[in-house]
Amino acid sequence: MNPILVTADRLWDGTGAPTRLRPVVRVADELISAVDTSLLAPAACGGERFDFPGCTILPGLIDTHVHLVMSALDTNEAIIAQVTGENEAQLLSRIEANARSALLAGLTTIRDCGGTRNHVQQVRDRIRRGDIVGPDVLACGSPITTTRGHCHWLGLTADTFQEVEHAAERMLAQDADFLKVMATGGNMTASSDPMKAQYDAATLCRIADIGRAAEKHSAAHVLSRSALPAVVAARYRTIEHCDWRVEEYRYEFDPELAKRIVDQNQFVGLTMSGLARRAFLPQVRAFDIGPVKRLDARFACERRMIDFGIRYTIHSDAGVRLCPIDRFALGLRAAQVELKLTPAEILRAVTATAAEAIGLPDRGVINPGKRADLIIVEGDPLHDLTCLEKMRAVMKAGRWVVPPR
Ligand SMILES: [Zn+2]
Known part of the structure:
Protein backbone atom coordinates (compact mmCIF):
# COMPACT_ATOMS: atom_id res chain seq x y z
CA MET A 1 0.00 0.00 0.00
CA LEU A 61 -11.16 5.97 20.72
CA ILE A 62 -11.47 2.83 22.86
CA ASP A 63 -14.59 1.86 24.78
CA THR A 64 -13.55 -0.74 27.34
CA HIS A 65 -17.07 -1.90 28.22
CA VAL A 66 -19.93 -2.34 25.77
CA HIS A 67 -22.66 -4.92 25.13
CA LEU A 68 -23.05 -5.31 21.39
CA VAL A 69 -25.96 -7.70 21.72
CA MET A 70 -28.10 -5.17 23.61
CA SER A 71 -30.08 -2.44 21.96
CA ALA A 72 -30.31 0.44 24.49
CA LEU A 73 -34.09 0.24 24.76
CA ASP A 74 -35.86 2.35 27.40
CA THR A 75 -36.29 -0.37 30.04
CA ASN A 76 -34.26 -3.30 31.34
CA GLU A 77 -37.24 -5.60 30.85
CA ALA A 78 -37.46 -4.72 27.16
CA ILE A 79 -33.74 -5.31 26.64
CA ILE A 80 -33.82 -8.67 28.42
CA ALA A 81 -36.96 -9.76 26.51
CA GLN A 82 -35.28 -8.92 23.23
CA VAL A 83 -31.96 -10.66 23.98
CA THR A 84 -33.67 -13.80 25.29
CA GLY A 85 -36.42 -13.88 22.66
CA GLU A 86 -34.50 -13.46 19.45
CA ASN A 87 -33.00 -16.13 17.24
CA GLU A 88 -29.33 -16.40 16.37
CA ALA A 89 -29.61 -14.52 13.06
CA GLN A 90 -31.33 -11.59 14.76
CA LEU A 91 -28.77 -11.44 17.56
CA LEU A 92 -25.86 -11.59 15.12
CA SER A 93 -27.32 -8.88 12.94
CA ARG A 94 -27.72 -6.51 15.88
CA ILE A 95 -24.16 -7.20 17.05
CA GLU A 96 -22.93 -6.36 13.55
CA ALA A 97 -25.03 -3.21 13.31
CA ASN A 98 -23.82 -1.98 16.70
CA ALA A 99 -20.22 -2.70 15.75
CA ARG A 100 -20.64 -0.62 12.59
CA SER A 101 -22.24 2.22 14.56
CA ALA A 102 -19.31 2.24 16.97
CA LEU A 103 -17.00 3.27 14.14
CA LEU A 104 -19.14 6.30 13.38
CA ALA A 105 -18.57 7.40 16.97
CA GLY A 106 -14.81 7.13 16.43
CA LEU A 107 -14.39 3.87 18.30
CA THR A 108 -11.68 1.81 16.61
CA THR A 109 -11.45 -0.71 19.47
CA ILE A 110 -14.17 -1.95 21.78
CA ARG A 111 -14.22 -4.55 24.53
CA ASP A 112 -17.48 -6.44 24.79
CA CYS A 113 -18.22 -7.26 28.43
CA GLY A 114 -21.01 -9.75 27.91
CA GLY A 115 -23.11 -11.24 25.17
CA THR A 116 -24.91 -14.41 24.17
CA ARG A 117 -23.06 -17.66 23.48
CA ASN A 118 -20.11 -17.03 21.11
CA HIS A 119 -21.93 -14.49 18.94
CA VAL A 120 -19.65 -11.57 19.62
CA GLN A 121 -16.62 -13.74 18.81
CA GLN A 122 -18.24 -14.64 15.49
CA VAL A 123 -18.71 -10.99 14.61
CA ARG A 124 -15.21 -10.15 15.86
CA ASP A 125 -13.80 -12.76 13.49
CA ARG A 126 -15.88 -11.56 10.52
CA ILE A 127 -14.51 -8.04 11.09
CA ARG A 128 -10.97 -9.42 11.34
CA ARG A 129 -11.32 -11.30 8.09
CA GLY A 130 -12.63 -8.16 6.39
CA ASP A 131 -16.07 -9.64 5.62
CA ILE A 132 -17.76 -6.74 7.39
CA VAL A 133 -16.69 -3.33 8.66
CA GLY A 134 -16.30 -2.68 12.37
CA PRO A 135 -13.87 -1.81 15.14
CA ASP A 136 -11.45 -4.31 16.64
CA VAL A 137 -13.43 -6.25 19.20
CA LEU A 138 -12.29 -8.00 22.35
CA ALA A 139 -14.94 -10.44 23.56
CA CYS A 140 -15.49 -12.29 26.83
CA GLY A 141 -18.29 -14.43 25.41
CA SER A 142 -20.75 -14.41 28.30
CA PRO A 143 -20.06 -13.17 31.82
CA ILE A 144 -19.81 -15.81 34.54
CA THR A 145 -22.67 -15.38 36.97
CA THR A 146 -24.79 -17.33 39.45
CA THR A 147 -28.16 -18.96 38.88
CA ARG A 148 -30.58 -16.00 38.91
CA GLY A 149 -27.52 -13.73 39.35
CA HIS A 150 -26.71 -10.59 37.40
CA CYS A 151 -27.16 -11.20 33.66
CA HIS A 152 -27.97 -14.89 34.19
CA TRP A 153 -30.20 -14.44 31.13
CA LEU A 154 -27.06 -14.22 29.00
CA GLY A 155 -26.67 -17.91 29.70
CA LEU A 156 -23.44 -18.66 31.60
CA THR A 157 -24.42 -19.62 35.14
CA ALA A 158 -22.11 -21.32 37.62
CA ASP A 159 -22.52 -21.58 41.39
CA THR A 160 -19.88 -23.88 42.86
CA PHE A 161 -16.11 -23.53 42.62
CA GLN A 162 -16.01 -26.38 40.12
CA GLU A 163 -18.85 -25.07 37.99
CA VAL A 164 -17.10 -21.72 37.85
CA GLU A 165 -13.86 -23.39 36.73
CA HIS A 166 -15.74 -25.14 33.96
CA ALA A 167 -17.46 -21.92 32.91
CA ALA A 168 -14.16 -20.06 32.66
CA GLU A 169 -12.59 -22.89 30.70
CA ARG A 170 -15.60 -23.06 28.42
CA MET A 171 -15.22 -19.36 27.56
CA LEU A 172 -11.54 -19.85 26.78
CA ALA A 173 -12.41 -22.85 24.60
CA GLN A 174 -14.84 -20.58 22.75
CA ASP A 175 -11.95 -18.24 22.01
CA ALA A 176 -12.81 -15.49 24.47
CA ASP A 177 -10.20 -12.69 24.64
CA PHE A 178 -10.67 -12.19 28.37
CA LEU A 179 -12.81 -13.45 31.24
CA LYS A 180 -15.60 -11.47 32.85
CA VAL A 181 -17.26 -12.26 36.15
CA MET A 182 -20.23 -10.67 37.85
CA ALA A 183 -18.67 -10.35 41.31
CA THR A 184 -21.83 -8.72 42.69
CA GLY A 185 -25.43 -8.51 41.57
CA GLY A 186 -26.45 -5.78 39.17
CA ASN A 187 -29.11 -3.19 38.52
CA MET A 188 -30.39 -4.79 35.35
CA THR A 189 -31.33 -8.10 36.91
CA ALA A 190 -34.09 -7.89 39.50
CA SER A 191 -33.36 -11.35 40.94
CA SER A 192 -29.79 -10.31 41.80
CA ASP A 193 -28.61 -8.06 44.64
CA PRO A 194 -25.99 -5.42 43.79
CA MET A 195 -25.14 -5.13 47.49
CA LYS A 196 -24.07 -8.77 47.74
CA ALA A 197 -21.04 -10.66 46.49
CA GLN A 198 -22.00 -13.51 44.18
CA TYR A 199 -18.83 -15.55 44.81
CA ASP A 200 -16.36 -16.09 47.64
CA ALA A 201 -12.76 -14.92 47.48
CA ALA A 202 -11.30 -18.28 46.45
CA THR A 203 -13.69 -18.61 43.51
CA LEU A 204 -13.02 -15.07 42.30
CA CYS A 205 -9.31 -15.74 42.55
CA ARG A 206 -9.60 -18.97 40.58
CA ILE A 207 -11.21 -17.19 37.61
CA ALA A 208 -8.44 -14.60 37.42
CA ASP A 209 -5.83 -17.38 37.75
CA ILE A 210 -7.38 -19.39 34.91
CA GLY A 211 -7.27 -16.23 32.79
CA ARG A 212 -3.61 -15.58 33.66
CA ALA A 213 -2.64 -19.17 32.89
CA ALA A 214 -4.08 -18.65 29.40
CA GLU A 215 -2.38 -15.23 29.12
CA LYS A 216 -5.70 -13.42 29.18
CA HIS A 217 -6.77 -10.62 31.45
CA SER A 218 -9.94 -10.67 33.54
CA ALA A 219 -12.61 -8.13 34.36
CA ALA A 220 -14.90 -8.06 37.39
CA HIS A 221 -18.23 -6.28 37.67
CA VAL A 222 -18.40 -4.71 41.14
CA LEU A 223 -21.44 -2.70 42.30
CA SER A 224 -20.71 -2.63 46.02
CA ARG A 225 -17.87 -2.94 48.52
CA SER A 226 -19.02 -6.49 49.35
CA ALA A 227 -16.84 -8.03 46.61
CA LEU A 228 -14.19 -5.36 46.21
CA PRO A 229 -11.50 -6.67 48.62
CA ALA A 230 -11.63 -10.13 47.00
CA VAL A 231 -11.51 -8.68 43.48
CA VAL A 232 -8.50 -6.58 44.43
CA ALA A 233 -6.80 -9.56 46.12
CA ALA A 234 -7.39 -11.67 42.99
CA ARG A 235 -5.70 -8.94 40.91
CA TYR A 236 -8.39 -8.58 38.28
CA ARG A 237 -6.94 -6.38 35.58
CA THR A 238 -10.02 -4.17 35.33
CA ILE A 239 -12.63 -3.46 37.99
CA GLU A 240 -15.82 -2.50 36.17
CA HIS A 241 -17.94 0.19 37.86
CA CYS A 242 -15.92 -0.17 41.08
CA ASP A 243 -18.63 0.96 43.43
CA TRP A 244 -17.59 1.45 47.06
CA ARG A 245 -21.15 1.22 48.33
CA VAL A 246 -21.61 -0.25 51.81
CA GLU A 247 -25.30 0.64 52.17
CA GLU A 248 -27.92 1.57 49.62
CA TYR A 249 -26.94 5.27 49.63
CA ARG A 250 -23.62 5.23 51.46
CA TYR A 251 -20.19 4.87 49.86
CA GLU A 252 -17.10 4.22 51.92
CA PHE A 253 -13.73 4.80 50.31
CA ASP A 254 -10.89 2.80 51.85
CA PRO A 255 -7.40 4.26 51.26
CA GLU A 256 -5.72 0.95 52.14
CA LEU A 257 -7.65 -0.89 49.48
CA ALA A 258 -7.16 1.98 47.03
CA LYS A 259 -3.41 1.83 47.59
CA ARG A 260 -3.42 -1.84 46.74
CA ILE A 261 -5.29 -1.13 43.50
CA VAL A 262 -2.63 1.43 42.57
CA ASP A 263 0.32 -0.76 43.61
CA GLN A 264 -0.98 -3.74 41.64
CA ASN A 265 -1.57 -1.59 38.56
CA GLN A 266 -5.25 -2.45 38.37
CA PHE A 267 -7.59 -0.21 36.42
CA VAL A 268 -11.09 0.88 37.29
CA GLY A 269 -13.71 1.41 34.62
CA LEU A 270 -15.88 4.43 35.36
CA THR A 271 -19.34 3.97 33.91
CA MET A 272 -20.89 6.92 32.10
CA SER A 273 -23.93 5.03 30.84
CA GLY A 274 -27.43 6.38 30.21
CA LEU A 275 -28.23 7.20 33.83
CA ALA A 276 -24.90 8.91 34.47
CA ARG A 277 -25.69 11.24 31.56
CA ARG A 278 -28.37 13.00 33.61
CA ALA A 279 -26.90 16.40 32.77
CA PHE A 280 -27.92 15.84 29.16
CA LEU A 281 -30.89 13.49 29.48
CA PRO A 282 -33.74 15.26 31.29
CA GLN A 283 -35.82 12.07 31.45
CA VAL A 284 -33.19 10.44 33.71
CA ARG A 285 -33.78 13.00 36.46
CA ALA A 286 -37.40 11.86 36.67
CA PHE A 287 -36.42 8.21 37.29
CA ASP A 288 -37.28 7.32 40.87
CA ILE A 289 -34.74 4.51 41.20
CA GLY A 290 -31.71 3.93 43.40
CA PRO A 291 -29.00 4.21 40.73
CA VAL A 292 -30.22 7.72 39.88
CA LYS A 293 -30.76 8.85 43.48
CA ARG A 294 -27.25 7.94 44.52
CA LEU A 295 -25.41 9.49 41.59
CA ASP A 296 -24.02 12.41 43.61
CA ALA A 297 -22.49 10.07 46.17
CA ARG A 298 -21.18 7.80 43.42
CA PHE A 299 -19.48 10.58 41.52
CA ALA A 300 -17.93 11.98 44.72
CA CYS A 301 -16.41 8.57 45.43
CA GLU A 302 -15.12 8.23 41.87
CA ARG A 303 -13.49 11.64 42.17
CA ARG A 304 -11.73 10.37 45.31
CA MET A 305 -10.39 7.39 43.39
CA ILE A 306 -9.05 9.71 40.69
CA ASP A 307 -7.47 12.07 43.22
CA PHE A 308 -5.92 9.11 44.99
CA GLY A 309 -4.13 8.13 41.79
CA ILE A 310 -6.09 5.05 40.76
CA ARG A 311 -5.84 4.60 37.01
CA TYR A 312 -9.15 4.70 35.20
CA THR A 313 -10.85 4.24 31.89
CA ILE A 314 -14.20 5.79 31.07
CA HIS A 315 -16.67 3.44 29.41
CA SER A 316 -20.21 3.64 28.15
CA ASP A 317 -21.70 0.24 29.09
CA ALA A 318 -23.39 0.79 25.71
CA GLY A 319 -26.44 -1.32 25.06
CA VAL A 320 -27.93 -0.75 28.50
CA ARG A 321 -30.99 1.48 28.66
CA LEU A 322 -30.77 4.90 27.01
CA CYS A 323 -27.19 4.22 26.01
CA PRO A 324 -26.75 3.59 22.28
CA ILE A 325 -23.24 2.75 21.17
CA ASP A 326 -22.94 5.69 18.79
CA ARG A 327 -23.34 8.27 21.58
CA PHE A 328 -20.00 7.58 23.26
CA ALA A 329 -19.10 11.27 23.27
CA LEU A 330 -22.13 12.13 25.38
CA GLY A 331 -20.77 9.96 28.21
CA LEU A 332 -17.46 11.77 27.98
CA ARG A 333 -19.20 15.13 28.25
CA ALA A 334 -21.03 13.79 31.30
CA ALA A 335 -17.68 12.80 32.83
CA GLN A 336 -16.46 16.34 32.35
CA VAL A 337 -19.48 17.74 34.20
CA GLU A 338 -19.82 15.13 36.94
CA LEU A 339 -16.21 14.16 37.65
CA LYS A 340 -14.69 17.60 36.97
CA LEU A 341 -12.15 16.17 34.55
CA THR A 342 -10.51 18.15 31.76
CA PRO A 343 -11.03 17.09 28.13
CA ALA A 344 -7.37 15.99 27.98
CA GLU A 345 -7.81 13.76 31.06
CA ILE A 346 -10.95 12.27 29.58
CA LEU A 347 -9.39 11.65 26.18
CA ARG A 348 -6.40 10.02 27.83
CA ALA A 349 -8.72 7.64 29.67
CA VAL A 350 -10.32 6.49 26.41
CA THR A 351 -7.12 6.18 24.35
CA ALA A 352 -3.72 5.52 25.95
CA THR A 353 -5.00 4.34 29.34
CA ALA A 354 -7.75 2.22 27.81
CA ALA A 355 -5.28 0.49 25.49
CA GLU A 356 -3.03 -0.33 28.42
CA ALA A 357 -5.92 -1.49 30.60
CA ILE A 358 -7.11 -4.06 28.08
CA GLY A 359 -3.63 -5.20 27.12
CA LEU A 360 -3.21 -3.67 23.65
CA PRO A 361 0.13 -1.85 23.74
CA ASP A 362 0.15 -1.41 19.95
ZN1 LIG B 1 -21.99 -3.92 31.45
Missing part, protein backbone atom coordinates in the same frame (compact mmCIF):
# COMPACT_ATOMS: atom_id res chain seq x y z
CA ASN A 2 1.16 3.53 -0.79
CA PRO A 3 1.98 5.69 2.17
CA ILE A 4 -0.86 7.97 3.30
CA LEU A 5 -0.26 11.50 4.59
CA VAL A 6 -2.84 13.06 6.87
CA THR A 7 -2.70 16.75 7.74
CA ALA A 8 -4.91 18.90 9.98
CA ASP A 9 -4.74 22.05 12.11
CA ARG A 10 -3.92 20.15 15.31
CA LEU A 11 -2.82 16.79 16.64
CA TRP A 12 -3.30 15.39 20.12
CA ASP A 13 -1.28 12.22 20.41
CA GLY A 14 -2.55 10.63 23.62
CA THR A 15 0.85 10.58 25.33
CA GLY A 16 0.06 13.55 27.55
CA ALA A 17 2.09 15.93 25.36
CA PRO A 18 0.40 19.22 24.46
CA THR A 19 -1.48 19.64 21.20
CA ARG A 20 0.81 20.08 18.19
CA LEU A 21 -0.02 22.50 15.39
CA ARG A 22 0.05 21.78 11.65
CA PRO A 23 0.80 18.05 11.98
CA VAL A 24 1.52 15.58 9.24
CA VAL A 25 0.93 11.94 10.14
CA ARG A 26 2.48 9.46 7.78
CA VAL A 27 0.96 6.02 7.56
CA ALA A 28 2.54 3.05 5.84
CA ASP A 29 0.57 -0.17 5.69
CA GLU A 30 -1.03 -0.66 9.08
CA LEU A 31 1.30 1.54 11.06
CA ILE A 32 2.13 5.15 11.76
CA SER A 33 5.56 5.69 10.23
CA ALA A 34 6.18 9.31 11.21
CA VAL A 35 4.64 12.33 12.88
CA ASP A 36 5.98 15.69 11.67
CA THR A 37 4.98 19.26 12.22
CA SER A 38 6.44 20.78 9.09
CA LEU A 39 5.07 20.07 5.65
CA LEU A 40 7.50 18.44 3.32
CA ALA A 41 8.05 19.67 -0.22
CA PRO A 42 5.46 18.04 -2.50
CA ALA A 43 8.15 15.98 -4.22
CA ALA A 44 9.00 14.29 -0.93
CA CYS A 45 5.39 13.43 -0.24
CA GLY A 46 5.04 10.13 -1.99
CA GLY A 47 1.63 8.62 -1.53
CA GLU A 48 -1.86 9.91 -1.11
CA ARG A 49 -2.49 13.02 0.92
CA PHE A 50 -5.61 13.92 2.92
CA ASP A 51 -5.95 17.44 4.31
CA PHE A 52 -8.36 18.32 7.08
CA PRO A 53 -8.34 22.09 7.59
CA GLY A 54 -10.01 23.18 10.84
CA CYS A 55 -9.74 19.67 12.27
CA THR A 56 -7.86 17.73 14.97
CA ILE A 57 -6.22 14.32 14.61
CA LEU A 58 -6.54 12.02 17.64
CA PRO A 59 -5.88 8.35 18.39
CA GLY A 60 -8.89 6.11 17.68
CA ARG A 363 -2.40 1.43 20.03
CA GLY A 364 -3.87 4.33 21.98
CA VAL A 365 -1.20 6.89 21.08
CA ILE A 366 -0.03 8.45 17.82
CA ASN A 367 3.63 7.56 17.62
CA PRO A 368 5.82 5.94 14.97
CA GLY A 369 5.45 2.17 15.10
CA LYS A 370 1.97 2.24 16.61
CA ARG A 371 -1.05 0.99 14.74
CA ALA A 372 -2.58 3.66 12.54
CA ASP A 373 -5.90 4.03 14.36
CA LEU A 374 -6.83 7.68 13.87
CA ILE A 375 -9.89 9.84 14.10
CA ILE A 376 -10.28 13.28 12.61
CA VAL A 377 -12.82 15.61 14.19
CA GLU A 378 -13.90 19.13 13.38
CA GLY A 379 -12.64 21.83 15.74
CA ASP A 380 -10.62 21.33 18.91
CA PRO A 381 -11.94 18.64 21.28
CA LEU A 382 -9.33 19.63 23.88
CA HIS A 383 -11.44 22.74 24.37
CA ASP A 384 -14.83 21.35 23.53
CA LEU A 385 -15.71 17.66 23.71
CA THR A 386 -18.75 18.18 21.48
CA CYS A 387 -16.22 18.23 18.62
CA LEU A 388 -16.15 14.43 19.02
CA GLU A 389 -19.69 14.46 17.66
CA LYS A 390 -18.38 15.97 14.42
CA MET A 391 -16.43 12.99 13.11
CA ARG A 392 -14.87 13.70 9.72
CA ALA A 393 -13.03 10.42 9.17
CA VAL A 394 -11.93 7.26 10.98
CA MET A 395 -8.88 5.19 10.11
CA LYS A 396 -8.31 1.70 11.48
CA ALA A 397 -4.99 -0.07 10.94
CA GLY A 398 -4.11 2.26 8.08
CA ARG A 399 -7.43 2.05 6.23
CA TRP A 400 -10.23 4.58 6.14
CA VAL A 401 -13.17 2.78 7.71
CA VAL A 402 -15.23 5.97 7.84
CA PRO A 403 -14.07 7.69 4.65
CA PRO A 404 -13.06 11.37 4.72
CA ARG A 405 -16.07 13.65 4.38
